[in-house]
Amino acid sequence: MKALLAISAALALLSSTPASAIVGGGVPSAEGVGRSIVTIVGSRGNFCTGALIAPKVVLTAAHCVQSGADYKIVEYGPDRQPQLKDVKSIAIHPAFRMDAMTSHRATADVALLQLAAPAAGKAPAALGAPNIPVVVGGRFTIAGIGVTVRGDGKSGGMVRVAGLIATGQPGTLQIRLVDPLSQGARDGLGACTGDSGGPVFEDKQTGPAIVGVISWSTGPNNSAGCGGITGVTPLTLYRDWILQTARQWGAAF
The missing domain is CATH 2.40.10.10 (Trypsin-like serine proteases)
Structure with a gap:
């Protein structure tokens, strides 16, 4: 129950009206490279970005999906209402070191998520x-x-x-x-x-x-x-x- 509440809290933040651009400026995009982007929310209240590289495989950073927490993918229906979709399994590169990442040193900050079902309305990127x-x-x-x-x-x-x-x-x-x-x-x-x-x-x-x-x-x-x-x-x-x-x-x- 606590995990679900934390995920719902993270989702509530993201459901609010967003600002108009990536920090400092930029151009919003739901097409082109944006078609592969998915939102990852965790039971610790965190949220991250991922990219679809296959219909049921998402590439993200290892520090986003650490053990001991539950993770979901957010999908938006035609009415723009967010829905939580299940993550079947997670693979974190074995060479990843959190202390290196937090110190801005090089490490294998790479992970994959296997989705329970293909992400709706998305297209994998090469x-x-x-x-x-x-x-x-x-x-x-x-x-x-x-x-x-x-x-x-x-x-x-x-x-x-x-x-x-x-x-x-x-x-x-x-x-x-x-x-x-x-x-x-x-x-x-x-x-x-x-x-x-x-x-x-x-x-x-x-x-x-x-x-x-x-x-x-x-x-x-x-x-x-x-x-x-x-x-x-x-x-x-x-x-x-x-x-x-x-x-x-x-x-x-």
Whole structure:
């Protein structure tokens, strides 16, 4: 009963009228990359973002679905009323370390959810190639259902997207993204609470492909908060595990 109440509380926050853009600005999107986005709510009152990669398989961040809690997927009917859908099983990458993630260090912050039934009204997104060269200034698109005002759960719940660029020393362990205008030095576009687990897309001629998941964020100049740096776990080292696990669940790629 307590688990259900906590999930319902998280859902109530997301059912409120959301703000108009991902933190700092951006363009809401229910089409394109937004068609793969799902909302994950937990019995501890948390909510995260996931991306459908097969009709019954959702990719998200490992820190979003830790053991000891129950998780559901939120679906919206024609009347926009939210409905909770069951998660059949969860697989967390065995190399994930929570202490590394909370310290913004590289770790296998990747998990999969097997749904009890296909997600209604959604379309799976493609995974990117096994090895993608990431250079400073490389462009990526993030998507999520997180808050636009830090600490205000009522400002979350709508799919939003933002175009960011790579900064620092991007590689196969971690990618750091910033708003191309603010460069992380002042408030700008970026992930916030609830966007964790959201997909990071690389634009390809064949269409957008998922190359990472959102793991953490900072405020401007590495302060606490949002709108500074968006920390991404690239899928390069974990792609084989993702495909193997999903195929064990009956997914075809």
